Amino acid sequence: MNRRNFLQGTVAGSVLFALGLNSESLYAASDFVKLTILHTNDVHSRIDPFPLDDEKFPGRGGVAPRSALINKIRQQEKNVLLFDAGDLFQGSPYFNYYGGELEMKLMSKMGYDAGTMGNHEFDNGIEGFHKQLPHASFPFLTSNYDFTDTILRGKTKDYQVFKKDGLKVGVFGLCIELSGIVNKEQYGNTRYLDPLKKALEIESFLKKEEKCDLVICLSHLGYDYRNNKISDKVIAKNTHYIDLIIGGHTHTFLDVPDSVKNLNGNETLINQVGYGGVNLGRLDFVFERDRRGKKTYSAATEQINSYFKF
Amino acid sequence: MRLRQIKKFFILLGVLALSSCTGAYKYVSSKERLYLIDRSLPLDSSVLNFYYPYKLKIDSQMNAVIANTATEITRGRPEGRLNNLAADGLAAIAKKHQIDFDFLHINYKTLRVPLPPGPIRTYKIFELMPFENNLVSIKMKGSDVFDLFQYMARLGGDPISGASFKIEEGRATKILIKGETLDFDKAYTVLTNDYLANGGDNASVYLKALERKDYNVKLRNAFMEYLVQLNNTESQINPQIDGRIVSDKVIADE
Numbered sequence: 399m400n401r402r403n404f405l406q407g408t409v410a411g412s413v414l415f416a417l418g419l420n421s422e423s424l425y426a427a428s429d430f431v432k433l434t435i436l437h438t439n440d441v442h443s444r445i446d447p448f449p450l451d452d453e454k455f456p457g458r459g460g461v462a463p464r465s466a467l468i469n470k471i472r473q474q475e476k477n478v479l480l481f482d483a484g485d486l487f488q489g490s491p492y493f494n495y496y497g498g499e500l501e502m503k504l505m506s507k508m509g510y511d512a513g514t515m516g517n518h519e520f521d522n523g524i525e526g527f528h529k530q531l532p533h534a535s536f537p538f539l540t541s542n543y544d545f546t547d548t549i550l551r552g553k554t555k556d557y558q559v560f561k562k563d564g565l566k567v568g569v570f571g572l573c574i575e576l577s578g579i580v581n582k583e584q585y586g587n588t589r590y591l592d593p594l595k596k597a598l599e600i601e602s603f604l605k606k607e608e609k610c611d612l613v614i615c616l617s618h619l620g621y622d623y624r625n626n627k628i629s630d631k632v633i634a635k636n637t638h639y640i641d642l643i644i645g646g647h648t649h650t651f652l653d654v655p656d657s658v659k660n661l662n663g664n665e666t667l668i669n670q671v672g673y674g675g676v677n678l679g680r681l682d683f684v685f686e687r688d689r690r691g692k693k694t695y696s697a698a699t700e701q702i703n704s705y706f707k708f
Numbered sequence: 709m710r711l712r713q714i715k716k717f718f719i720l721l722g723v724l725a726l727s728s729c730t731g732a733y734k735y736v737s738s739k740e741r742l743y744l745i746d747r748s749l750p751l752d753s754s755v756l757n758f759y760y761p762y763k764l765k766i767d768s769q770m771n772a773v774i775a776n777t778a779t780e781i782t783r784g785r786p787e788g789r790l791n792n793l794a795a796d797g798l799a800a801i802a803k804k805h806q807i808d809f810d811f812l813h814i815n816y817k818t819l820r821v822p823l824p825p826g827p828i829r830t831y832k833i834f835e836l837m838p839f840e841n842n843l844v845s846i847k848m849k850g851s852d853v854f855d856l857f858q859y860m861a862r863l864g865g866d867p868i869s870g871a872s873f874k875i876e877e878g879r880a881t882k883i884l885i886k887g888e889t890l891d892f893d894k895a896y897t898v899l900t901n902d903y904l905a906n907g908g909d910n911a912s913v914y915l916k917a918l919e920r921k922d923y924n925v926k927l928r929n930a931f932m933e934y935l936v937q938l939n940n941t942e943s944q945i946n947p948q949i950d951g952r953i954v955s956d957k958v959i960a961d962e
Contacts, residue, residue: 430736431733445759445763446763447745447747449831451824451826453821453822453824457746457747458744458745458746458747459745460745460751461752461755461759462751462752462753462755462756463745463746463747463749463750463751463752464745465752465754465755466749466750466751466752467743467745467749469752488838488839489820489835489838490831490834490835490838491766491769491770491831491834492762492766493838494834494838494840495762495765495766496762500759500762503758504755504758504759507754507755507758508755521839521840522840564733565733578907578908578909578910579908579909580908581902581903581906581908582906583906611733611735612735641735653742654740654742655740667738667740669740671742675745676744676745676746677742677743677744677745678742678743678745679740679741679742679743680740680741680742680743681738681739681740681741682738682739682740682741683735683737683738684735684736684737684738684739685733685734685735685736686733686734686736687733
């Protein structure tokens with residue numbers, strides 16, 4: 399083991415201890431800011447838990463336990479952001495009866511900070527989504543959909559910058575190509591723009607202009623495909639500044655986030671937590687308050703990993 | 709409502725640290741957890757109370773038993789019991805509504821969940837067919853019908869009724885429509901859903917329609933009507949695989 403790496407690992411490790419895992423630390427917690435990201439994807443109108451006769455997830459999911467869990471984490475953590483990566487609509491009678499009203503209202507009640515649009519958000523046409531939008535108290539981030547010639551014009555955003563404890567978190571949304579998976583009459587004059595091009599443009603803006611400490615992409619492109627189809631993997635590999643991609647669409651269950659080397663040689667994390675609200679993803683990012691003369695930690699993943707395995 | 713305080717979560721740890729930052733903060737590390745949302749978690753009663761009125765209205769209608777099955781009915785490729793039940797059911801109801809067609813084809817993935825053994829309740833059909841799709845008939849040339857069967861063969865089989873074929877090395881052969889060999893020079897009417905009729909699932913062959921008729925009949929409602937009808941005559945529904953699609957290769961369900 400490389401001694402330098404080990405020491406760095408230990409220092410970075412003590413950050414986690416400083417933030418509650420161990421009281422004996424050389425570093426005061428005030429030197430650090432912890433940011434907790436919670437996320438869901440492809441909840442598909444699963445408001446009640448899956449029925450007990452369900453083949454795959456009997457008794458799993460449901461907004462009431464999810465909300466309780468989120469509330470509990472909010473009580474424990476100071477800086478929490480809650481995101482969804484799309485396809486909140488379609489999959490239970492709640493959607494068929496109420497058209498998504500309840501999904502929007504409950505997500506607002508749970509305090510979602512932002513979401514992106516999945517292909518199923520178009521199931522009742524653009525009008526169907528537009529009608530439910532007033533029930534959402536959070537923005538939908540859809541940077542690569544051009545809604546200029548639709549009633550959604552100006553109703554969604556490309557990105558949003560959140561400020562938490564002095565941290566700037568830049569979040570933008572990438573959405574899937576609708577042609578071929580959604581009827582033209584449902585998405586109307588929505589124009590699909592190249593997601594990679596848009597990602598490069600927005601990540602650069604968020605990092606260089608907005609000076610964000612963390613850049614997050616809410617994506618409904620899908621995790622990975624066998625062919626060259628654009629996916630979270632492709633976006634991660636071909637961009638510079640995205641720290642985290644919260645993915646959806648492919649209903650992928652990742653036990654741990656995937657880590658991809660980006661164009662700057664840094665790690666971009668990709669996470670996705672299945673579907674139907676059976677899981678809630680959580681990532682804690684720790685930042686050091688910048689002080690003169692202090693070196694940047696570039697701790698090796700492996701050492702910290704083994705140091706903290708439990 | 710049961711409130712259980714025991715909390716179960718799988719904690720997965722992955723720590724990562726990065727180098728340069730342009731802002732006032734340096735990114736030091738990250739940690740990941742995956743929380744299973746399950747019945748061991750407490751419930752947020754304010755959320756429950758909020759949606760209870762919505763739930764009551766739905767539950768009263770959703771819990772009605774419309775049919776019974778002794779065994780699980782699953783989808784499959786090239787053929788599945790669920791494929792045949794859905795395709796034959798929709799075809800039967802379409803005929804009842806005097807919709808004219810030669811054979812029926814719907815997309816496999818429209819059948820979202822299997823039917824578990826026991827009573828089949830309304831909500832299960834909503835899960836099975838959650839989409840608001842309507843029946844559409846498409847008249848197309850025999851040569852385009854041939855292409856449609858090639859499309860199905862490439863996918864490894866789709867739910868059909870009133871037709872049969874074989875899949876040999878990914879090609880559709882021995883195509884029979886209502887028991888007769890496909891005639892390239894004849895026009896046929898395919899009954900399908902609006903999703904496929906609009907070229908969804910890359911079924912662009914439907915866009916070559918000579919004629920299109922949209923019916924105000926939802927697939928889900930038609931299927932439920934069929935199950936209720938079956939339930940009047942049979943105590944258990946029991947669809948069969950009858951060899952309407954035979955393949956040299958079986959494709960695993962996704």
